[in-house]
Amino acid sequence: MALSAGSALAAGEGAPHLNGAELNLLWVIPFAGILLSIAIFPLVAGEFWHHHFGKISALWALSFLVPFALIFGFDLALYEVIHVGLLEYIPFIILLLSLFTVAGGVRVTGTLRGTPEMNTGILLLGTVIASWMGTTGAAMLLIRPILNANEDRKHKVHVVVFFIFLVANVGGSLTPLGDPPLFLGFLKGVSFFWPTTHMLAPMALVSVILLVLFYGIDKYFWAKESEEVRAVPSTAGEKIALEGKFNILLLAGVVGAVLLSGVWKPGISLVIYHVPWDIQNIVRDVLLLAIAFISWKVTSLESRLANGFTWFPILEVAKLFAGIFLTIIPAIAILKAGTDGSLRDVVSAVSTETGEPVNMAYFWLTGILSSFLDNAPTYLVFFNTAGGDAQELMGPMANTLLAISAGAVFMGANSYIGNAPNFMVKAIAEERGIAMPSFFGYMIWSGLILMPIFLLISFVFFA
16 A cells, blocks of 8 residues: 555655654554563463563564555555664663673672661662662672562562662663663754753752661561571671673673764764664664673683573563564554643643643653653653753753653653563562562552652652
């Protein structure tokens, strides 16, 4: 079938263009299907899911791509696959692979005891460093040490859940290096330290509440542990040390490669089926793969095995998110259509009839959509809805930009797929034998703990 007028070739470029205004919400069914599969299959058919989750992910992707190609044409379908593959999925997986490999080469030796004080300290450390090395980098660096510290404890699910809340999400609030939405804002003209000065107060309030709450919960569960677990071990005096310290330098290299791709703009692109693949992004991905390779070669296999390192978590994420990135295409397109799309009521809710921004609505709508969609394009949609002028948004509309930024970063913690490291942390924890909550089970945790905190934030900062 030929492209309709709304899906006509992009002006002057010859590239197929998907007009989200043409899509109804039925196109979101495959995306909802893969989310429900992630939520339900591990509960009702765990063994089947463990061996066939890749096939299920592919099935949902095809359930979107096949009818999409038949209705809108093969050219547009191919363009969308190449576009999301080259510009979103492949960079996403390469970054995760690099951080997973490098951080997996850092091993803490000595005796770390999973006491409430130790666990709270690790969460605090992760929250602090996440803004400077990324939530993914901080999560991959610290998840194994905190799991090792709590290895003998019976009650430790809450430790991983709060780790996702703080290290994998809230901690990335203060710089563009911390979380993809803020990096996207940096590329759009938001100054590097704008999040540091404006996000500090809400981030500190959320973090302090979560850390205090975690300490109380962990103290309660620590008291329920056996005397053997709570007893001071004979190895308690062992000196804490790091193996694979060279990987710390490689982590800095990962951060540098990502930052390079944002500030170096030579204006050179390799065009693959109308998709411009910028040279800075190619260089970044090559550097990240090289860093991962160097880490694998210089770190002893014995140290990685002692660290509980295997490739299964990254393979699980790669297969599931391939389906997610494809089936999310129509959802993002509908959202980008703004008031012309099927989600027009959502987009219209962020401003009054006179055009004044409703900052509380910006916070909640950006956040709720970021909980299930890619938070970077969701941030961009509402950034543009608010006018898209970085100087204006950093000035008179600073509170609107704060609402968009806080919603995108904080509420990535609401679900396992809200931010890149969430699912990776879950996968690593499950591989270590921890019975993590199901998809919906985790949302009960986030609903009971995070939603009241976010409600407080919305009234304190955006009412």
